Amino acid sequence: MNDKITIHYVVPADDFTRAGEASSSVKSKLKLMGVKPEIVRKVAIAMYEGEINMVIHAAGGTIDVTITPEDIAIILKDHGPGIADIDQAMQAGFSTAPDNIRDLGFGAGMGLPNMKKYTDELRIESKLGVGTTVKMKVNVV
Amino acid sequence: MTIKDIKEILGAKLILGEEWIDREVHTACGSDMMSDVLAFMKDQSVLLTGLCNLQVIRTAEMMDVVCIVFVRGKMPDAAMIQMAKEREIALISTGHRMFSACGMLYEKGLRGGASYR
Numbered sequence: 625m626n627d628k629i630t631i632h633y634v635v636p637a638d639d640f641t642r643a644g645e646a647s648s649s650v651k652s653k654l655k656l657m658g659v660k661p662e663i664v665r666k667v668a669i670a671m672y673e674g675e676i677n678m679v680i681h682a683a684g685g686t687i688d689v690t691i692t693p694e695d696i697a698i699i700l701k702d703h704g705p706g707i708a709d710i711d712q713a714m715q716a717g718f719s720t721a722p723d724n725i726r727d728l729g730f731g732a733g734m735g736l737p738n739m740k741k742y743t744d745e746l747r748i749e750s751k752l753g754v755g756t757t758v759k760m761k762v763n764v765v
Numbered sequence: 766m767t768i769k770d771i772k773e774i775l776g777a778k779l780i781l782g783e784e785w786i787d788r789e790v791h792t793a794c795g796s797d798m799m800s801d802v803l804a805f806m807k808d809q810s811v812l813l814t815g816l817c818n819l820q821v822i823r824t825a826e827m828m829d830v831v832c833i834v835f836v837r838g839k840m841p842d843a844a845m846i847q848m849a850k851e852r853e854i855a856l857i858s859t860g861h862r863m864f865s866a867c868g869m870l871y872e873k874g875l876r877g878g879a880s881y882r
Contacts, residue, residue: 641844644823651827661829668827669803676820729816729824732800741804 629691635675637684640728646687647672650698654691659764666742667696667762673735674700674758680725681705682756695744698760706752713748714740766790766875768832768855771811774873775834775859775866781846782855788831793875795836795867799824811875813866815839822848830854836863 633646651668678685682704690697721731745761769786795813812830817839832855
């Protein structure tokens with residue numbers, strides 16, 4: 625694993641059954657590359673939470689994953705409604721997800737706290753009416 | 766405890782995973798909220814849930830869960846079974862409710878894998 629590898633994903637809008645396909649693909653790739661299981665799991669969970677968020681809140685978006693020997697960087701970009709108060713959104717239990725999403729097992733307000741928990745770096749840039757970009761990094765070493 | 770033990774303790778139906786039935790499981794987590802499940806991280810876990818959709822299988826995949834127990838008689842559909850098969854996740858269905866199913870497994874020595882800080 626000497627080279628830098630970049631992968632681009634398009635997350636489709638409003639298709640809850642397909643949410644997680646990109647994360648699943650990254651997980652199997654990292655496994656095949658021989659990345660340590662605990663690192664693979666951290667990346668998979670953080671990215672999956674982000675991917676689910678995109679489908680729930682933002683009608684999809686794009687995900688760019690960059691894998692280097694030092695770290696795995698994940699950039700999730702959407703053109704959704706944006707986050708009004710990022711500090712509030714980071715609080716465990718805070719959610720703006722509609723009830724039908726809760727019926728599907730999500731919307732407990734744990735997405736962003738989980739993303740923070742499982743990554744070494746998390747940065748959120750958001751503008752109301754423009755969209756949200758989430759940058760995460762998981763250290764490999 | 767093995768997947769086979771879980772099936773027997775719960776008097777449950779094995780929907781998928783005859784070939785993985787001897788796999789060891791060490792911890793379990795019971796929840797209908799997948800976001801909560803994702804807040805826990807432990808190896809070799811079992812997921813007990815009353816939720817029955819594709820995201821249950823995806824969540825299990827991300828968490829390296831080896832066996833999903835559907836409580837309250839929930840039955841996964843063909844798409845869920847196919848996805849679980851590709852990821853080697855055993856599927857079990859029991860008529861017991863969540864509280865009872867968790868209690869029966871706990872009584873036999875299976876413990877929770879809570880690790881949320």
